[in-house]
Amino acid sequence: MNKAAALEELKREIAADKSLPLIESNLVFGEGDPNAEVIFIGEAPGFYENQQGRPFVGRAGQLLDELLKEIDWKRSSVYITNIVKRRPPENRDPLPEEVTAYYPYLKKQIDIINPKLIVPLGRFSMNIFLPDAKISRDQGRVFRKGDWIIFPLYHPAAALRSTAVLEELRKKFGTLPTVRRKLADLLAEKPAELTAADKHLKQEKLF
Ligand code: URA
Numbered sequence: 001m002n003k004a005a006a007l008e009e010l011k012r013e014i015a016a017d018k019s020l021p022l023i024e025s026n027l028v029f030g031e032g033d034p035n036a037e038v039i040f041i042g043e044a045p046g047f048y049e050n051q052q053g054r055p056f057v058g059r060a061g062q063l064l065d066e067l068l069k070e071i072d073w074k075r076s077s078v079y080i081t082n083i084v085k086r087r088p089p090e091n092r093d094p095l096p097e098e099v100t101a102y103y104p105y106l107k108k109q110i111d112i113i114n115p116k117l118i119v120p121l122g123r124f125s126m127n128i129f130l131p132d133a134k135i136s137r138d139q140g141r142v143f144r145k146g147d148w149i150i151f152p153l154y155h156p157a158a159a160l161r162s163t164a165v166l167e168e169l170r171k172k173f174g175t176l177p178t179v180r181r182k183l184a185d186l187l188a189e190k191p192a193e194l195t196a197a198d199k200h201l202k203q204e205k206l207f
Pocket residue numbers: 042043044045046049054055056057058060061082157
């Protein structure tokens with residue numbers, strides 16, 4: 001089965017899972033190139049995302065689009081999704097049990113796409129991959145967890161609330177092309193080191 005078909009099947013599987021929390025909201029599965037090298041993972045859909053059934057289409061999404069343009073990456077060339085795939089009421093933070101309930105589906109989605117680089121946007125998303133990481137300290141650094149290479153960034157919504165965060169997000173977002181290129185070099189040079197499964201889920205800085 002190709003990746004697009006596998007993602008469609010996964011979407012049907014989530015839609016059919018009535019045990020999931022927030023079932024009264026619309027499903028916002030994610031979108032982009034099923035063969036993307038880079039996946040961006042936010043927290044949960046907001047008002048406009050729920051309305052349109054698409055991730056990052058509100059104000060935070062407009063900022064994400066702007067940042068992608070600044071590095072000359074087409075939105076359609078990456079994959080964009082959230083941990084929690086339905087909108088929490090009043091845009092509150094997702095509850096731990098909501099994250100836990102949706103995580104197996106996010107994992108399947110990542111496994112299908114098999115991206116070279118995972119970019120969690122914000123603390124919530126970062127902490128599901130790197131539980132000990134601190135967003136202010138660790139955004140813009142590259143980590144390895146098992147087969148995954150993770151590059152956490154500030155959430156665009158946080159950047160809309162603070163000029164300092166916006167500056168930092170813009171600066172680190174600007175390094176994405178270099179990070180992706182460096183990964184390609186490292187993969188070419190040291191395939192064993194980068195592809196070895198790390199059963200202990202130890203986090204490791206690469207740069
Ligand atoms: N914030 C998120 O975390 N995800 C979206 O899709 C929109 C806003």
